[in-house]
Amino acid sequence: MKINRMLKVCFTFLMVLVAGCAKATDSASSAANISGINHVAGQAINSFSVNGYGGSLTGNSCCIMLPDKWRPGLKANITWESDPNANEPIPMKKKGFGYDEDAYAKHAEKYQQHSTVVDIPKYDQACGLTVHFLPCNQVKVTTSCYGYGVPEYPVKEPLNMKEPASCPVK
Template sequence: MNSYFSHKAQLRWWQLLIAILLMAMVSACKPEPKPMTAGITGYNFTREGVQNYSVNEMYGSNLPPYGGGGSLSCCVLLPAKWTPELRATVHWTIGDWTVPYEQIESLSTKEQIRCCWSQRTLTKTVPIEPYGEDGGDLQVFFLPGDEIKVYVSNYGLGHEKHPSGLAYPENPNPPTDKEK
């Protein structure tokens, strides 16, 4: 009798082991979620124009001072699931005129640039803010002090569900009617 129970116990042990191995094989065979493709757009919260920019070597369009959004460039690949170590490398050229345009409008374009154009090219690797399974467009925020924030969202600025909580960029010192 003892050998019968021992044989039965061994059989159950082997069944359990086989079941565990089969479950492990099935779970290992689950495909990883496919990466998502995200369009690139930018928002400029600075007084300088963003002449060009790229995110992970994929180009976005130029952005006026205190402007942006509206158009999408193609594309970056993002993991389907956000992780804390997720980063984006942003490379951009930002610049502006050092004097009011009215002071140099009589000069040739070459003279204007030589005299009064200032630009800088910068690169930063920054975290991508958390995003959900719905993904969205990759949105690059150009902030004062050469700071960058990167969000992934289906919502535009000012929408209550946008993860940044920010409104569309506005010039804090808009030109007066005389200056226009």
């Protein structure tokens, strides 16, 4: 009698486990890395996010959920903070380590908050999402499986671009 009961419990547990796995493989979205590339000389991107998921300029961050199959109207809502004076030196503390708090606070007052919504270009396979930060607070995104700089990569803008004297009005 105990063996039958144990078999039923094991069978039920196995069915729940298999049902959970089946549902996971039927998922319409998959996790993908987020990365960013700053193309603007003298400006730093302090932080950014895409559709609420945080990204990194120092490599890949995990993760953003992207549909397994691209569909028209797929958007990336991008928010970011930039430091337009990234090359401006900030004095260090006279004693101890780190920056002088008052000088750092004055520098940080110049940080700028930005946001935009852009189309995610058509893809057959999403190999992560890369955000390219361009002059005039413009961005481009790609899901390309190629790396920046190779001929097949869709974003061709160079690094270290200078901000123009005036930007087009949106």
